[in-house]
Amino acid sequence: MKRIGIDVGGTNTDAALLDGDRVLASVKTFTTADVTSGVRTALNDLLAQAGDAAQDTIAVMIGTTHFTNAVVERRNLGRAAAIRIALPASASLVPFCDWPRDLAAKVNGGVYLVEGGHEYDGRPLVPMNERAVAEAARKIAADGIPAVAISATFSPLTAECEERAAEIVRNEAPDVHVTMSSTLGRIGLLERENVALMNASLIGLARETTRAFVDAVRDSGIEAQLFITQNDGTVVKADAAREYPVFSFASGPTNSMRGAALLAGIEDAVVCDVGGTTADVGCLVNGFPREANNVVEVGGVRTLFRMPDLLSVALGGGTKVTRDPLSVGPESVGYRLGQEALVFGGEQVTATDIAVAAGLIDIGDKSRVAGLSADFVSRALAVMHDRIAEAVDRMKTDATEIPLLAAGGGAMLIPETMPGISKVVHVEHNGVANAVGAAMAQISGETDRIYRDMERDDAIAAARADAIAAAIEAGADKDSIKVIEVEDLPLSYLPGRAIRTRVRVVGDAAALKGTVSA
Template sequence: MYRIGIDVGGTNTDAIILDEHNQLVHSVKSPTTLDIKTGIVTSLRKVLKEANVDKTKISHAMLGTTQCTNAIVERKKLAKVGVIRLGFPATASVPPYTAWPQDMIKKLTGNYALVQGGYEYDGQLLSEIDEQEINELLAKWRDKVEAIAIIGVFSSIKNDQELKVRDLIWEAYGEDYTVSCSSMIGSVGLIERENATILNAALCHVIETTTTGFANALEAEGIKDVEVYLCQNDGTLMSIEYAKQFPILTIACGPTNSIRGASYLANIKDTMVIDVGGTTSDIGVLQDGFPRESSVAVEIGDIRTNFRMPDIISVGLGGGSIVRAEGGKITVGPDSVGYKIGEEALVFGGSTLTATDIAVRLGLADMGDKSLVSHIDEGFAKQVQSVISSIIAKAIDKMKTSSEDVQIVLVGGGSVIIPDEISGVADIVKVENGGVANAIGASISQISGQYEQIYIYSREPREQSLKDAEEKAVKQAVIAGADPTTIKLVEVEEIPLAYHPENATRLRVKVVGKMS
């Protein structure tokens, strides 16, 4: 049996085929197209043709895509969202969409309502929800919004009100209507959790188009009766149905695919990974085989959120980065020729000096026609390498948790531009097939489930709380497509809430399992 993995990057769309032993059968790269879909179809068709495998033996297909990220950044293809916040009048001073870019508010209609409901920080009732108030609001919004985001005050402690409002929406609009509940998406912190929930609701059309398009592309190539998964941003996979509920979890899945792929290829579970593409380099940290999660709020499209995101630093340095020498100063990037490197780089007959040209000139890479860069002064080329080394060293320092030199695993199609010596780096591991680590990471990933809630240990003992959180995380993993018999606990995070009189703790539990 075979697996197909496709990862859409900013420059290239990579496709690979793995056999039942997770060994690489074949890999291809195609330029990422403006519409994304064409690049996916091209790579899929190319890898199937060149690998020449029996299509009836393809059992799984995985896709890592940037479409949800692009939709938010570009303000395109987003649904009209209605926002229901359960917390009036307690939260009236800071309404929804506060500090949002005006163009984004206009795109999503900006419809919101503050209604009765919510809880106190210790789980005590703030106010009961008013079903008549909700139903009158839904009658007013009918045909004006395409999705609804529900946010309850301290719903991370108790979310029964959010679920009740969700049921009322489904009674009024039908069970196929898109509803996002904040307690299932974000962490503690009302505004950031609300923002993440609104964005999740806004992505319903994008994820529908993406999943349908991928399924149709597979069928068009004669691949039928195949399990289809999308990559999520913790280095694991999720089923199509789960992705439709939580499309926001696909954001930043590209770098995490590369990190997981690097871990598999290098057979290392704890290290730092640098994934160098055509335009950017992503730096992340592996902890026990999975990407380290960010502990701070993350901005997406200038909107502050607090949902689960990988701890990644991106720098404008890649194989297509443009090299300039102006006023005695050498710069590399952040602008890049991107997927046009095969036309514009000097070694390919173009007229733009890129980081790849420098690598070829110094003998670090063998591609194109090296005679076309022989005129570049070797001393100048070494200076450019020094600038590249400095850019990477500064980024690595930001990811370190100690002053000690670190080991890095180097992957990505543009990794040839990285020098062999970098300040603060003890060892650089280069792996075979590292150029398609992202697609490999997408293909070998497991299914995860995560649950986060504030528990009050004085009311519910710690062991009982841990068991409850793990059971709910397992349930999420099964919904996402995991085989329940293979699920195991991989991470527990406990953060006591300061000044709480009853020993309240934010508990986050993560489990992983094999595909069902």
């Protein structure tokens, strides 16, 4: 089954064509300011290189930093209103209260607090005020706000209030897009609400970007389904990704981790992905990134949802290096590496120039770095090695020595020996490991709910069935689905025998060839 993976990073856009686990062709191009034209270039270059080998490609998987960059850089964001169903509780900390001021000023489209919600044991806090929800919906539409995020207390356990409120909003304001927090986050009202608001603010950009990706694939001449990669190393169809852009925030590093695992044939390891701007360090467990179980900040906003446990440091191929005194980063030339680095005819010393001068890589015009002293090169390399080793050590959870998989176009900057690392493995095609990971991504299904008056094994079986059904609905081949994660927690504070059970499954995309849509 042939698939194309494309990963858009801050500096490079990479593409790879795979047939099963075999890489047939790969290309690396510079990312463009508008992202989409870079995807077109990478896709067209890949197809030209692959020739007839690209025939019968059934799917294109794209990972992009477009959405997280929009939040971090405060651009291309839409206004979003917040309807919180929680009164008389939760009134002291209103929506947007913990957002950076500049970001809140761009996104805040109004705050509406409504009576309703549930207690932690599923009992109604107070009856929901449906009239107040309807009035809020009419006001949001009258103000021209394009999207709304609906949150309610303990909605991941009981989404009844959010679902009813969404129904009312769609009836009163059919042109307003609705995001329910229960579909995105976990327990923790503020963090879950923040994710929903962020998602709502990105809906316009997500629709525009997804349509551009669809057009790029269609214009390339291949008939294939389009998928977008997600934070957990899986993919969703383009039309689903259009509704939940926040699930793609960390897809770039995740793609690299998955690709490195597949290329190396190692499922439990530390992965260091050195790109053009940052080095991202994470841990693989059973071939998938270890998930973060604590709050993750995105653009200065506290969130708690499905995100990989990653540590990013400002070190990549485009990192600026200065002399007298020596400094390495944090600034980077980013996608301008091809114009500004010494070896490419520019005037800025970068980490790539240091690597070329040290003989770690052979690209560009080596004569342009001949004037860099050996002492300067060795000291700069030492700083880079120390920075990576410290990041790796911080991500390990115990003293056991495990392998480290080196990936990314800047993998040459990773030291060959580090404390706590049994060996450093430079995987084949490591420069495009992110594109390989995107191409090999599977479709997931997850359930996280409370089961009452059931034995533990029965609760897990029910959760497994729900997760499998979700994966099949998302486009997974039912014969390829496997369980990768099971968690269960008895809840002694709830009446009856209550068990909170979370099950995650993955499966290959069903081999359905056809034109892309969104």
